[in-house]
Amino acid sequence: MPKIRYPKLSIIVLVLNSERYVERLCQSLINLDYPDYELIFVDGGSTDRTLHMLKNYPVKVVHAPGSKIAEARNRGITSAKGTLVAFTDHDCTVDREWVKHLAYHILSDPFVGSVGGPNYIVHDSTAKSKAITYVLGSWLGNAGSTQFFKYKNARAVPAIPACNMMFRRDVLEQAGLFDQNLLYCEDADICHRVAKLGYTVLYIPGAIVYHHLRLNSFRKMWTYFLSWGLGRTYGARKKKYLFSKTSLALLACSLFMFTMAFLSFFHQLFLLTIMAITGAYFATLFFTSLKLKMKAKGSIRLRYAFFAFLVEHIAYTLGLFFGLVAKRPLAYRLHDKQYVTRDKTSAQRFGKK
DSSP: OOOOOOOOEEEEEEESSOTTTHHHHHHHHTTOOOSSEEEEEEESOOOSSHHHHHTTSSOEEEEOTTOOHHHHHHHHHHHOOOSEEEEEETTEEEOTTHHHHHHHHHHHOTTEEEEEOOEEEOOOSSHHHHHHHHHHTSHHHHTTOTTTOOOSSOEEOSOOOTTSEEEEHHHHHHTTSOOTTOSSOHHHHHHHHHHHTTOEEEEOTTSOEEEOOOOOSHHHHHHHHHHHHHHHHHHHTTOGGGSOHHHHHHHHHHHHHHHHHHHTTTOHHHHHHHHHHHHHHHHHHHHHHHHHHHHTTTOSOHHHHHHHHHHHHHHHHHHHHHHHHOOHHHHHHHHHHHHOOOOHHHHHHHHOO
16 A cells, blocks of 8 residues: 555444443454554443443543434544544454555545445354355345445445444535434435535445444344334435435335235236246245355355345335334334343433433
8 A cells, every 4th residue: 555644533433331342342443553543432321341341442432321323423523633533333343454444545535535345244153143144245135235245346335334434524524424313324324415515435345344243143133124124214204315226126116016915816917926026036035045055165054045035125124114104212112122232221311312
């Protein structure tokens, strides 16, 4: 990588009862290859050993009990001193060259306002966890979303996930920081507003973050994607551009299938149509699962891969429908269940708003 003058960088992490992850994350952050950076941890009101563990590392802790995600990110930004601002999640670990890759590309082009990279899911070596990891890394499992898909070359993208993103500080401020009215999709929203200012949102394949999502069961996978689908349409109710083309296509296909299923009670042609479409869908899942099994050299089970596709597609699509009509308390409950591990008191405190 050519020589470049790297300015001060602020890395912001949100934590809330994160004792399971925080030590592993801090170890990776303090070993980053970058000349001048600060670590800012925004705590949402932890009641476990998170804050005690953070005392062992050179980090600045910002106390923000009860804050939502977007609000907590903004609290971190206002406490930051860096010209560049990066984000990762509490359940991640980062590659040693992570921020140097991001900083190089954002500094090399004044028209790049935000950069991010791949989000590698770390499986726990169980058969289900491996299958889920391979499924989410496939095109059929993510439709090219930068949340999980790994592009081979740098490219402009609509959005990058908050677990692996960096901004120019001045561009972030021009865009108005994160929208505190959003519970979900705050990362997609800020990327959209950065792009509206005329800046490029750039994906960098070498800037790697490892995500310990612990999706080691189909039940957890179901909850994760139900929440994700709900969050997508819940956010789109506030800002229509947050509703992706993929989500729109899924809703359209689902409505078409429901219509065909209803009409099949009245005419055999509709029954044959829905049977043909369903058969083609299952055949696609089977052959894609078989391809993944071959790619994994037999280390994943075919039935687990097939079922993982099914769970993801159904849960996400149902989430999209629920998000169209869900009230705010439901969004909070699903969010609390999926994204944080905390006791009843801290969950209630976080959910109040």
